[in-house]
Amino acid sequence: MYITYTLVMATFTMPEKITTDPQSMLWLLPLVAAIAIVYKATKLPEIKIFNFVKESVILFGSIVVFMFVTALVLYSIAWLVIE
Amino acid sequence: MTKSRPKENHTIFLLTVLLLAWLIPGAGHLMIKEHKRAFIISVTIILTFCAGLYVGSIGIINPSGAKPWYVAQIMNSPIVAALGYLAKTGDYAVFGKPNEIGQIYTSIAGLLNLLCIVNAVYLAHLCKIETAGDSKCT
Numbered sequence: 001m002y003i004t005y006t007l008v009m010a011t012f013t014m015p016e017k018i019t020t021d022p023q024s025m026l027w028l029l030p031l032v033a034a035i036a037i038v039y040k041a042t043k044l045p046e047i048k049i050f051n052f053v054k055e056s057v058i059l060f061g062s063i064v065v066f067m068f069v070t071a072l073v074l075y076s077i078a079w080l081v082i083e
Numbered sequence: 084m085t086k087s088r089p090k091e092n093h094t095i096f097l098l099t100v101l102l103l104a105w106l107i108p109g110a111g112h113l114m115i116k117e118h119k120r121a122f123i124i125s126v127t128i129i130l131t132f133c134a135g136l137y138v139g140s141i142g143i144i145n146p147s148g149a150k151p152w153y154v155a156q157i158m159n160s161p162i163v164a165a166l167g168y169l170a171k172t173g174d175y176a177v178f179g180k181p182n183e184i185g186q187i188y189t190s191i192a193g194l195l196n197l198l199c200i201v202n203a204v205y206l207a208h209l210c211k212i213e214t215a216g217d218s219k220c221t
Contacts, residue, residue: 015181
């Protein structure tokens with residue numbers, strides 16, 4: 001029991017190793033999912049599972065697509081400035 | 084059925100909802116009998132906060148060195164203050180990407196909880212208006 005407790009606590013006292021490669025951008029996805037879920041939980045007049053999941057997925061997709069488009073536009077501007 | 088609650092009682096009720104929603108994410112909605120909302124909010128916010136702590140360790144809660152982040156983090160729950168006190172010893176130093184991602188996760192969780200606190204108080208207030216103090220919400 002003590003060992004389990006120590007192991008669980010240890011995971012919260014040592015930082016994970018995260019590199020600064022493009023894949024680290026994927027850490028964005030769980031956060032966007034959390035934002036979409038909580039936002040829809042507060043905004044929907046009634047929580048029905050199918051409708052709730054549908055609305056959350058739509059919001060999640062919208063945020064990701066918007067961020068992707070924004071990244072593309074910024075990349076294009078940077079490319080135009082450099083070239 | 085239409086028994087009206089005295090104004091002071093209603094204010095105390097709203098303050099209780101506010102305090103509960105801050106103490107435990109989702110508890111405010113639970114008090115106004117929005118069980119599904121309470122469950123979704125509670126699980127999502129606690130998981131997001133714990134994910135941030137897992138990535139960056141409790142060192143990401145830094146009341147003196149990262150005050151703006153701390154303000155957002157403490158919206159999660161007063162427990163964050165205790166974690167901040169623990170982390171103040173300097174034994175859990177964290178830098179770079181884990182620090183950045185951990186702070187973003189825990190702060191966003193805190194701001195989402197602030198949204199839920201406001202929503203819980205608003206719903207509790209609406210209950211009073213719509214049901215004129217009926218026992219639906221209390």
